Amino acid sequence: MGKQGSPRSPRPDVVNVKDYHTRSSECLPGSDPILGRRLSGGDNNWKTKVALLHDLKHEYGKLGSCKAVYVGKRHLWFRKHVKSIVFMFTLMGSLFLLDSFMVSLFDSINLQNSSPSRTSSDLKGGRTAYANEEEPPVQMYGRLQNLAYSALAEKELKQEPSNFWEEPWKASLWKPCADRKESEKSGQPDKSNGYIMVSANGGLNQQRVAICNAVALASLLNATLVLPRFLYSNVWKDPSQFGDIYQEEYFVNVMKDEVNLVKDLPSHLKSLDIEAIGSLITDAVIVKEAKPIDYLTKVLPLLLQNGVVHLLGFGNRLGFDPLPSRLQKLRCKCNFHALKFVPKIQEAGSLLIRRIRKYDTAQRMLDKQLAGEFLPGSPSKKHDSERGPSKYLALHLRFEVDMIAYSLCDFGGGEKEKRELQAYRESHFPLLIERLKHSKPVSSSELRNLGRCPLTPEEAALVLAGLGFKRGTYIYLASSRIYGGKSRMHSFTSLYPNLVTKETLLTPSELAPFRNFSSQLAALDFIACATADVFAMTDSGSQLSSLVSGFRTYYGGGHAPTLRPNKKMLAAILSENSTIGWKSFEDRARKMIEEGQSVLIRGFGRSIYRQPRCPECMCKTN
Numbered sequence: 001m002g003k004q005g006s007p008r009s010p011r012p013d014v015v016n017v018k019d020y021h022t023r024s025s026e027c028l029p030g031s032d033p034i035l036g037r038r039l040s041g042g043d044n045n046w047k048t049k050v051a052l053l054h055d056l057k058h059e060y061g062k063l064g065s066c067k068a069v070y071v072g073k074r075h076l077w078f079r080k081h082v083k084s085i086v087f088m089f090t091l092m093g094s095l096f097l098l099d100s101f102m103v104s105l106f107d108s109i110n111l112q113n114s115s116p117s118r119t120s121s122d123l124k125g126g127r128t129a130y131a132n133e134e135e136p137p138v139q140m141y142g143r144l145q146n147l148a149y150s151a152l153a154e155k156e157l158k159q160e161p162s163n164f165w166e167e168p169w170k171a172s173l174w175k176p177c178a179d180r181k182e183s184e185k186s187g188q189p190d191k192s193n194g195y196i197m198v199s200a201n202g203g204l205n206q207q208r209v210a211i212c213n214a215v216a217l218a219s220l221l222n223a224t225l226v227l228p229r230f231l232y233s234n235v236w237k238d239p240s241q242f243g244d245i246y247q248e249e250y251f252v253n254v255m256k257d258e259v260n261l262v263k264d265l266p267s268h269l270k271s272l273d274i275e276a277i278g279s280l281i282t283d284a285v286i287v288k289e290a291k292p293i294d295y296l297t298k299v300l301p302l303l304l305q306n307g308v309v310h311l312l313g314f315g316n317r318l319g320f321d322p323l324p325s326r327l328q329k330l331r332c333k334c335n336f337h338a339l340k341f342v343p344k345i346q347e348a349g350s351l352l353i354r355r356i357r358k359y360d361t362a363q364r365m366l367d368k369q370l371a372g373e374f375l376p377g378s379p380s381k382k383h384d385s386e387r388g389p390s391k392y393l394a395l396h397l398r399f400e401v402d403m404i405a406y407s408l409c410d411f412g413g414g415e416k417e418k419r420e421l422q423a424y425r426e427s428h429f430p431l432l433i434e435r436l437k438h439s440k441p442v443s444s445s446e447l448r449n450l451g452r453c454p455l456t457p458e459e460a461a462l463v464l465a466g467l468g469f470k471r472g473t474y475i476y477l478a479s480s481r482i483y484g485g486k487s488r489m490h491s492f493t494s495l496y497p498n499l500v501t502k503e504t505l506l507t508p509s510e511l512a513p514f515r516n517f518s519s520q521l522a523a524l525d526f527i528a529c530a531t532a533d534v535f536a537m538t539d540s541g542s543q544l545s546s547l548v549s550g551f552r553t554y555y556g557g558g559h560a561p562t563l564r565p566n567k568k569m570l571a572a573i574l575s576e577n578s579t580i581g582w583k584s585f586e587d588r589a590r591k592m593i594e595e596g597q598s599v600l601i602r603g604f605g606r607s608i609y610r611q612p613r614c615p616e617c618m619c620k621t622n
Contacts, residue, residue, distance in 0.1 A: 135487035140412040140458060141574060147582040148465040148495055155470055162468035163590075164561055165391065165534060170599040172558025176365075177619040178332035178612075179254075193221055194303040195265055197274075197310040198228040203236050204245070204519040204526070205543035206315050209609060211242075212334035213318040214311070215259055216327040220292055221300050224260040227252075230519075231313065238518045245519060247340045254338040258330055269308050278302060279309045286311070289319035292327075321605045328608055328616035335547075335609050336554050336617070340372070341523055344513060348506065349527030350374035355505045356392045356474055356528075366555045370527045392474040393464070394532035396525075396548070398454055398539040401483040402428065408436075409453035410444035413484065449575070451568030455538040457482065458491035459574065463565055464536065465495055466589030474498045476532060478525035478544070502528065536563040546610040554612045564596035 139145060196218050200210035211228050218225035227242050242248060252261045264270075274280050279302050286294060295318075303309050311317070320328075341349070350371040354360050360375070367375050404411060405424040411417065426433055447453055455463075464473075475496055482488055493499055502524050503511065514520045522544070529535050529548045537545035552560035569592045573585060602611040612618055 135484060137487050137490035138411070138413050138417075138458075138484060139491050140456065141462065141577045144462055144574070144577050144580070144582075144585065145458070145491060145495070147585070148462055151582050151586075152465055152471040152495060155468065156472075160468070162470070164467050164469070164563060164593065167556070167558050167561045168597055168599055169558065171553075171556070173621050174553075174558070174599075174613050174618045175621060176336065176554050176617075178329055178554075178617045179337045180619075191222075192224045192260055193300070194223055194307040194309070195226055195262075195269065196221065196223045196303070197226045197265065197308065198314045199231050199310070199312050200228050201231045201233065201313045201315055202543075203233070203238075204522040205547050207519070208335065208339060208547060209543070210315045211339065212331045212609070213316070214314060215255060215334045215338075216323070216330045217295060217311075217318055218259045219327060219330055220295060220324075221303060223303060224262055226265055227261065227263045228314075236518045237516070238520075240517050240519045243342070244517070245342060245345065245523060247342055250340050251338045255330075255334065258333070265308065272306075272308065274308065274310045277306050279306045281309055281311045283313055283317070286317050288316060290317055291319055292323060319605070320608055325616050328614070331608055332554075332612060332617035336551070336612070341370070341527070343372070343374075345520060345523045345527070346370070346372045347374045348510060348514070349524055349531075351510065352476075352502060352505050352524060352528045353531055356476060356500060357390050359390070364531075364555070364559065365557060366531045366552065366560060369555055370530055370551075390474060391533040392476055393469065393534040393536060394476040394478060394529040395460065395536045396529060396538065396542060396545050397457060397460060397477060397479045397482065398537075398542055399457060399479070399482050399484075399488065401481070403539075404454050404483055405429070406432065407447065407453055408442070408444070409447050411453075411456055411484075417484075448571045449568070451566065451571060453567065453571070455565065455567065455570070456491075457489050459570065460536070460538050460565075461492040461495045462574075462585075463563075463570065463589055463593075466586045467563070467593060468586070468590075469496075471496060472498060474500065476528050477501050478529050534561050534563065536565075538565065540564050546607060550607070550610045550612050554618065561597065563593050566592050566596060 196214065198210060198214040200207040200214075202210075207228075207230050214225055214228055217223075227248065230238075230241055232239055242251075248263070255261060272279075281299060281302075285298060299309055299311075340346075353367065353371060353375065357363075401421075401424055405421045406429060444453070464475075473496060475498060477499055478501075489499075502521070514524070526544065526548060529544070530551045535548055535552060537549070539545060549562040549564075552562055570589075573580070573588050573592070600611075600613070602608060602614040608614065608617060613620075
């Protein structure tokens with residue numbers, strides 16, 4: 001993999017051909033994975049190498065023209081070996097050009113200087129998202145990988161940017177307006193029907209959805225909402241509460257005209273045994289994505305009778321449709337305006353953005369909304385304005401062991417991998433194992449053709465290459481531990497070596513306040529993904545991907561594209577790995593992504609957090 005932040009010695013302008021041949025061979029596929037060496041002053045080195053390559057070709061031409069002149073025994077040896085000589089010169093010229101292709105277009109030395117001093121060893125340590133580091137590389141599409149490698153090298157000379165750095169123009173017609181003031185303001189009811197307590201389960205993103213659903217529910221029932229609590233999970237192992245992640249006072253202030261909010265129950269209700277009086281509402285009472293009528297018939301009577309109800313494990317327990325327009329607007333206002341990360345999260349998030357972009361000011365509304373005052377609106381005096389910011393792509397790569405084990409798919413890792421995943425299923429998913437005993441088996445190829453298999457890092461890299469993203473693109477990786485670790489990531493980093501994470505961009509001391517707080521670490525990924533120039537996901541069902549894409553739609557102004565691969569379509573394309581040409585692969589990959597970028601109004605029953613283009617959330621301009 002392209003090792004992040006590894007020190008590089010400046011190369012001289014005049015390159016020794018013998019030395020160059022040796023160094024170039026290091027960048028060939030199958031050798032040491034230190035690919036795409038990144039240099040300071042890359043433009044000068046590039047010009048020097050192109051000039052040297054031109055001289056080599058010129059000398060080769062002279063050799064061809066002189067061949068007919070050389071006669072006699074003195075030149076018999078040369079004539080006998082002319083093909084070998086020509087081959088060697090051609091090979092050296094090709095290696096020269098190949099090494100030039102591998103030079104990253106971004107200046108990683110500047111990134112290293114602007115970020116804390118890191119070494120490539122960070123990618124092997126415990127702070128990375130990798131596991132099983134010593135396993136050999138796993139590759140499923142070797143032929144396509146080679147085609148992609150050649151195509152990326154060719155694109156370095158063409159200087160043609162990918163079309164996917166921008167959204168379709170129609171996206172810019174939609175503007176944020178969930179916080180607009182209504183001409184006829186309904187306000188809060190004169191009398192509250194009681195207090196609603198909510199204990200949200202899951203991680204950061206599930207909790208965020210629960211908060212905004214609770215706001216809508218409190219309005220529906222004319223109730224006072226107690227600031228939601230977060231349940232401790234044995235999976236997430238994070239004791240964080242609302243005030244550890246979001247600004248409490250800001251939240252209450254933004255929502256105060258719509259819903260009555262308090263931090264705690266009044267003293268006369270604290271002593272009540274909620275379960276004993278029948279006011280504990282669990283999943284058994286309220287089904288997933290319940291309709292308003294379910295709450296009006298099952299929860300409101302208890303609220304009126306006891307003055308308080310507690311919704312335990314509350315998350316996606318309120319459906320999106322049918323729902324009154326005013327409640328949909330409350331959801332949007334809560335999600336996009338009221339929930340601000342606390343300053344320590346904003347500050348660390350701003351460091352991530354600044355160190356990738358090499359720019360210390362807010363560029364867009366997204367930056368300001370998520371990083372707050374830590375990304376000022378005007379450049380500092382020290383900033384080199386002529387260079388401008390660097391673009392980056394954020395990738396949410398879902399390839400964790402629990403996800404792939406549950407999928408029942410084969411990922412090309414051989415018998416050892418199959419045994420590992422089966423053992424994990426038996427240990428963690430006993431209900432799945434029991435269900436499989438009584439159901440008809442489905443082959444891995446069938447599952448993949450149905451679009452049910454998580455994308456591998458190799459597949460994600462092939463899609464990016466097919467979309468025209470250049471080898472030097474900086475990619476921020478947001479994920480949990482990647483199953484297979486370095487062996488799985490090798491196929492990705494051989495095509496895209498400029499891979500960074502929050503662990504490689506922040507120092508241990510900067511990360512220290514977030515250690516053992518998975519939701520707070522997830523908030524950093526949220527900021528880096530939402531503010532990226534391009535956001536790519538591998539699983540559209542992920543809650544993080546859903547919320548990030550919605551945030552980009554709401555605040556992106558039509559300049560925050562999101563890439564959503566269709567796993568079923570991609571499986572059909574990759575099934576032709578042994579025969580498909582690269583041009584055909586590019587065309588079909590681009591068509592797949594373009595279909596997912598259609599600018600559409602939110603459909604019935606669709607998540608308003610993911611698809612905010614609707615009258616309750618956004619306003620369309622002419």
